Amino acid sequence: xxxxxxxxxxxxxxxxxxxxxxxxxxxxxxxxxxxxxxxxxxxxxxxxxxxxxxxxxxxxxxxxxxxxxxxxxxxxxxxxxxxxxxxxxxxxxxxxxxxxxxxxxxxxxxxxxxxxxxxxxxxxxxxxxxxxxxxxxxxxxxxxxxxxxxxxxxxxxxxxxxxxxxxxxxxxxxxxxxxxxxxxxxxxxxxxxxxxxxxxxxxxxxxxxxxxxxxxxxxxxxxxxxxxxxxxxxxxxxxxxxxxxxxxxxxxxxxxxxxxxxxxxxxxxxxxxxxxxxxxxxxxxxxxxxxxxxxxxxxxxxxxxxxxxxxxxxxxxxxxxxxxxxxxxxxxxxxxxxxxxxxxxxxxxxxxxxxxxxxxxxxxxxxxxxxxxxxxxxxxxxxxxxxxxxxxxxxxxxxxxxxxxxxxxxxxxxxxxxxxxxxxxxxxxxxxxxxxxxxxxxxxxxxxxxxxxxxxxxxxxxxxxxxxxxxxxxxxxxxxxxxxxxxxxxxxxx
Amino acid sequence: xxxxxxxxxxxxxxxxxxxxxxxxxxxxxxxxxxxxxxxxxxxxxxxxxxxxxxxxxxxxxxxxxxxxxxxxxxxxxxxxxxxxxxxxxxxxxxxxxxxxxxxxxxxxxxxxxxxxxxxxxxxxxxxxxxxxxxxxxxxxxxxxxxxxxxxxxxxxxxxxxxxxxxxxxxxxxxxxxxxxxxxxxxxxxxxxxxxxxxxxxxxxxxxxxxxxxxxxxxxxxxxxxxxxxxxxxxxxxxxxxxxxxxxxxxxxxxxxxxxxxxxxxxxxxxxxxxxxxxxxxxxxxxxxxxxxxxx
Numbered sequence: 001x002x003x004x005x006x007x008x009x010x011x012x013x014x015x016x017x018x019x020x021x022x023x024x025x026x027x028x029x030x031x032x033x034x035x036x037x038x039x040x041x042x043x044x045x046x047x048x049x050x051x052x053x054x055x056x057x058x059x060x061x062x063x064x065x066x067x068x069x070x071x072x073x074x075x076x077x078x079x080x081x082x083x084x085x086x087x088x089x090x091x092x093x094x095x096x097x098x099x100x101x102x103x104x105x106x107x108x109x110x111x112x113x114x115x116x117x118x119x120x121x122x123x124x125x126x127x128x129x130x131x132x133x134x135x136x137x138x139x140x141x142x143x144x145x146x147x148x149x150x151x152x153x154x155x156x157x158x159x160x161x162x163x164x165x166x167x168x169x170x171x172x173x174x175x176x177x178x179x180x181x182x183x184x185x186x187x188x189x190x191x192x193x194x195x196x197x198x199x200x201x202x203x204x205x206x207x208x209x210x211x212x213x214x215x216x217x218x219x220x221x222x223x224x225x226x227x228x229x230x231x232x233x234x235x236x237x238x239x240x241x242x243x244x245x246x247x248x249x250x251x252x253x254x255x256x257x258x259x260x261x262x263x264x265x266x267x268x269x270x271x272x273x274x275x276x277x278x279x280x281x282x283x284x285x286x287x288x289x290x291x292x293x294x295x296x297x298x299x300x301x302x303x304x305x306x307x308x309x310x311x312x313x314x315x316x317x318x319x320x321x322x323x324x325x326x327x328x329x330x331x332x333x334x335x336x337x338x339x340x341x342x343x344x345x346x347x348x349x350x351x352x353x354x355x356x357x358x359x360x361x362x363x364x365x366x367x368x369x370x371x372x373x374x375x376x377x378x379x380x381x382x383x384x385x386x387x388x389x390x391x392x393x394x395x396x397x398x399x400x401x402x403x404x405x406x407x408x409x410x411x412x413x414x415x416x417x418x419x420x421x422x423x424x425x426x427x428x429x430x431x432x433x434x435x436x437x438x439x440x441x442x443x444x445x446x447x448x449x450x451x452x453x454x455x456x457x458x459x460x461x462x463x464x465x466x467x468x469x470x471x472x473x474x475x476x477x478x479x480x481x482x483x484x485x486x487x488x489x490x491x492x493x494x
Numbered sequence: 495x496x497x498x499x500x501x502x503x504x505x506x507x508x509x510x511x512x513x514x515x516x517x518x519x520x521x522x523x524x525x526x527x528x529x530x531x532x533x534x535x536x537x538x539x540x541x542x543x544x545x546x547x548x549x550x551x552x553x554x555x556x557x558x559x560x561x562x563x564x565x566x567x568x569x570x571x572x573x574x575x576x577x578x579x580x581x582x583x584x585x586x587x588x589x590x591x592x593x594x595x596x597x598x599x600x601x602x603x604x605x606x607x608x609x610x611x612x613x614x615x616x617x618x619x620x621x622x623x624x625x626x627x628x629x630x631x632x633x634x635x636x637x638x639x640x641x642x643x644x645x646x647x648x649x650x651x652x653x654x655x656x657x658x659x660x661x662x663x664x665x666x667x668x669x670x671x672x673x674x675x676x677x678x679x680x681x682x683x684x685x686x687x688x689x690x691x692x693x694x695x696x697x698x699x700x701x702x703x704x705x706x707x708x709x710x711x712x713x714x715x716x717x718x719x720x721x722x723x724x725x726x727x728x729x730x731x732x733x734x735x736x737x738x739x740x741x742x743x744x745x746x747x748x749x750x751x752x753x754x755x756x757x758x759x760x761x762x763x764x765x766x767x768x769x770x771x772x773x774x775x776x777x778x779x780x781x782x783x784x785x786x787x788x789x
Binding site for chain 1: 535757
């Protein structure tokens with residue numbers, strides 16, 4: 001990873017950019033020789049003690065240099081890897097020419113949350129996975145840094161204060177309720193509002209943004225960015241209602257039948273944390289990652305002394321899981337003052353589902369990875385407090401049905417880590433509330449809402465998308481579904 | 495559909511540390527059924543979200559009544575507010591409503607502040623034609639709440655105080671035991687109060703075969719099933735109080751585990767609040783007394 005200071009990276013890029021300009025037009029071989037522009041970031045030993053964003057964003061010259069690495073492939077393989085089919089080739093091409101306004105305009109035709117997606121998308125398994133430049137170097141980390149470029153133009157627009165409020169069509173008199181305010185809901189609300197319909201977003205928490213405010217930490221996605229997106233919706237005329245739990249404050253069907261809504265989008269997310277089902281999970285000091293992160297992020301528990309919501313003053317922490325949420329929890333624990341943070345994942349680094357950048361950041365910050373290990377039981381003291389965790393070693397066996405080599409326990413390999421806190425980050429199931437309170441709405445065996453390819457549910461005028469349909473997915477996939485649903489809603493209300 | 499005006503419409507102090515507040519929350523008032531609760535927050539930026547039971551509603555005024563005891567940081571902040579002030583958030587009504595049906599005779603036990611949520615449940619049982627016997631317990635006469643309200647409909651009201659300053663000088667488990675050992679024992683018991691009281695109510699009725707419902711008040715954050723902080727073992731399964739409860743079959747609840755989990759933030763809370771939590775200490779004394787009684 002890069003260890004150069006932002007100023008050094010900028011100076012290097014300045015001179016590279018001067019060189020590129022002098023040598024136009026570049027041949028593909030010239031582009032292949034341009035070095036990948038590293039993301040400037042806070043040094044690991046500094047950032048582990050603060051909550052500010054780790055990645056600092058490109059300088060203008062870095063963006064120009066990085067965009068000039070793009071070969072402008074005629075078949076744009078990168079776009080095939082994007083769940084919302086961003087016009088990647090075009091927007092990177094615009095940046096390469098210094099047309100930043102043009103670039104953000106192009107992105108916004110497909111993505112409503114570029115500043116978010118540029119930060120949290122798993123680019124290495126989406127667009128950048130298919131990049132010809134990466135293939136040329138036989139190294140995916142040498143693909144064009146599409147995410148970093150997306151982030152650059154989105155941040156540039158936001159910080160300029162010039163972001164225009166999208167046009168809203170003449171009022172249609174139709175009303176649409178959007179349940180939840182995560183990425184899918186925000187995208188759906190924006191598109192439906194643009195068609196001239198009245199839109200109300202109902203959120204159970206007191207702040208809007210869903211997983212982007214309660215789950216993803218400040219150091220990975222500053223809350224001011226989410227707030228800016230929400231504010232844009234408000235300026236478009238979207239009504240935002242906090243502290244309202246559909247299913248309890250009002251039933252879903254009552255929104256249609258009594259409150260006068262013409263259509264509903266359900267974007268409630270995957271909101272029921274899974275636990276391991278092992279001995280000791282009831283002990284004091286065992287948290288779901290959802291609880292731990294919500295305390296830290298949404299309730300601001302990291303501001304000790306100011307926030308009324310408590311969070312444990314952990315010294316030794318075990319995090320179970322290998323996804324982004326596990327990385328977020330581990331790195332949050334570190335920032336809250338933990339001395340040792342152990343991340344326990346049952347497969348190898350090859351299979352780890354978290355974004356490559358988060359894994360790398362976590363390693364740099366000193367998170368201790370225990371791979372091919374799994375928790376067997378959590379140990380407690382006489383007061384019911386966590387005192388340790390017993391782990392079992394695994395080795396990779398034969399490939400299973402999914403083609404992945406499945407981990408097999410090594411008998412007798414148990415060992416104990418002394419920890420006072422255990423954070424369980426092994427995924428979420430479906431929240432049962434809408435199911436319990438909405439007769440006629442069809443769910444699958446895992447409690448997910450059944451939808452067709454237009455996000456239509458079994459109930460007329462009711463649409464759904466994001467994690468409540470897909471299971472645990474990503475911000476970008478939820479956003480994509482929100483847009484599909486919005487198109488179907490707009491069609492319905494024509 | 496403006497539901498964010500959570501103005502305090504009325505406030506009264508019921509006893510030394512117990513307050514009653516009427517708060518504007520029309521959607522909650524309209525939908526609320528006995529047994530449900532709200533999550534409230536006093537400070538929108540740095541505040542904590544705490545669960546409080548809904549003691550009553552006034553649908554016309556669009557208001558809910560909260561009865562709470564000043565025990566921690568946030569309840570202290572809440573108690574300091576006045577009529578006209580606004581809460582930062584009120585989310586609800588949460589939890590599954592109490593299953594009210596005609597069973598015959600129902601004995602409703604309320605301890606301390608638990609009398610507040612017990613009251614609407616007892617009333618609903620009465621309205622369905624059940625015979626309702628209420629037992630309420632408090633440390634002393636001054637700490638008894640809702641006596642008049644309960645007396646207005648209950649077929650029988652038994653008051654217990656620790657010091658004998660009103661009613662029986664006894665713990666609530668004593669009259670409960672007598673009722674449940676009678677020939678015409680109640681068909682259902684409902685107990686709401688401090689965990690230790692509910693635990694001993696359960697142990698009191700267990701040998702008599704009277705079913706018992708308890709209402710749990712655990713640590714909560716979102717109240718929607720998202721965090722799992724409120725989890726409790728019921729019949730060997732992990733249940734979430736916010737979406738699966740708050741009411742459970744008392745005979746199946748792991749009270750010891752729940753009481754340990756309730757201690758999670760005690761040290762930090764204590765640091766946040768200078769005032770001493772006398773109530774908590776008293777309940778432990780009561781627990782010791784009950785244990786001694788049963789030995």
